[in-house]
Amino acid sequence: MSTPHTSQTAPQKLRHLISDPSHTVVAPGVYDGISARLALAQNFECLYMTGAGTAMSRLGMADLGLTTFTDMHQNAAMIASLDPSVPVIADADTGYGGPINVAHTVRGYARAGVAGLHIEDQVQEKRCGHLAGKLLVSREVFGNRLRAACKARDDSGSGIVIVARTDARAGKDAEGNGGFDEAVLRLKMAAEIGVDALFFEALQDQRECERAIAALPKLPVLLNMVPGGKTPIMTNAHAKKLGFRIVIWPTAGLEAVLPALENTYRALKEEDVVYTEGALGPGKLFEVCGLKDLMAFDESVGGNAYSGS
Numbered sequence: 001m002s003t004p005h006t007s008q009t010a011p012q013k014l015r016h017l018i019s020d021p022s023h024t025v026v027a028p029g030v031y032d033g034i035s036a037r038l039a040l041a042q043n044f045e046c047l048y049m050t051g052a053g054t055a056m057s058r059l060g061m062a063d064l065g066l067t068t069f070t071d072m073h074q075n076a077a078m079i080a081s082l083d084p085s086v087p088v089i090a091d092a093d094t095g096y097g098g099p100i101n102v103a104h105t106v107r108g109y110a111r112a113g114v115a116g117l118h119i120e121d122q123v124q125e126k127r128c129g130h131l132a133g134k135l136l137v138s139r140e141v142f143g144n145r146l147r148a149a150c151k152a153r154d155d156s157g158s159g160i161v162i163v164a165r166t167d168a169r170a171g172k173d174a175e176g177n178g179g180f181d182e183a184v185l186r187l188k189m190a191a192e193i194g195v196d197a198l199f200f201e202a203l204q205d206q207r208e209c210e211r212a213i214a215a216l217p218k219l220p221v222l223l224n225m226v227p228g229g230k231t232p233i234m235t236n237a238h239a240k241k242l243g244f245r246i247v248i249w250p251t252a253g254l255e256a257v258l259p260a261l262e263n264t265y266r267a268l269k270e271e272d273v274v275y276t277e278g279a280l281g282p283g284k285l286f287e288v289c290g291l292k293d294l295m296a297f298d299e300s301v302g303g304n305a306y307s308g309s
């Protein structure tokens with residue numbers, strides 16, 4: 001149960017990773033302890049806590065703005081604590097209210113050891129960025145959210161990485177502002193406010209990816225790879241070639257898990273039994289979540305609760 005020591009804080013580590021223009025950070029989506037442990041076991045240098053996955057796994061609800069600060073903060077804190085040497089970028093949706101809520105969110109995530117977060121310009125009744133009919137707050141309100149986030153970052157001294165996300169490409173505000181150019185305008189505004197990275201949600205094709213990179217200020221740009229979503233799937237190597245410096249894969253794990261669980265539960269119902277071929281068994285199942293390390297820790301301090309297991 002050793003908590004790895006690291007001289008750099010999680011935000012410092014992430015800042016270091018995204019400051020290298022020749023490097024692209026790849027972050028698999030995780031949403032609970034098991035998915036985070038499995039991603040860590042593959043030695044990714046960064047994890048992404050998906051809000052959609054958090055809503056589904058913690059609330060059993062779709063990604064429609066139902067998760068509160070408390071839901072997201074608790075999940076992010078748990079995930080960030082598993083291996084503090086691996087930075088976590090966590091979804092922070094709209095920031096969960098007005099400027100003081102956004103600042104509270106940023107401070108809370110920073111205290112929990114989260115390395116970076118993104119704040120978007122959808123209204124509170126938000127939805128997944130790859131669904132149709134998104135409504136946005138005005139540029140002014142988005143600017144206030146981002147100013148609050150940057151001020152909280154600076155006042156806290158945490159250096160938590162603030163990523164500005166715009167949903168303007170596939171959404172519009174009450175005055176009808178939306179589309180590619182509006183997205184660029186909003187991200188330019190975000191850069192002027194002082195955010196650390198930019199997230200252009202729902203880019204529609206490769207040409208748009210190129211245009212976005214050319215039009216945006218020289219901050220690291222994040223690419224969101226959602227299979228079946230609005231942006232064509234590409235390799236991380238290709239995203240890097242296009243100029244993206246962070247690639248997140250929020251639903252990659254969920255896409256694998258959902259059919260696997262469904263098939264298993266269906267088989268149990270229909271066939272009255274599940275014979276899992278090559279079953280791991282409890283020992284190996286729990287080992288994914290540190291069984292041996294936990295027992296060794298107990299023994300190292302004189303405990304004998306698990307000896308002989």
Ligand SMILES: C[C@](O)(C(=O)O)[C@H](CC(=O)O)C(=O)O
Pocket residue numbers: 029049050051052053063091127128129130224226229250251
């Ligand atoms: C990135 C995202 O905010 C997430 O919650 O992980 C989602 C992903 C999804 O719902 O597919 C988004 O793109 O809005």
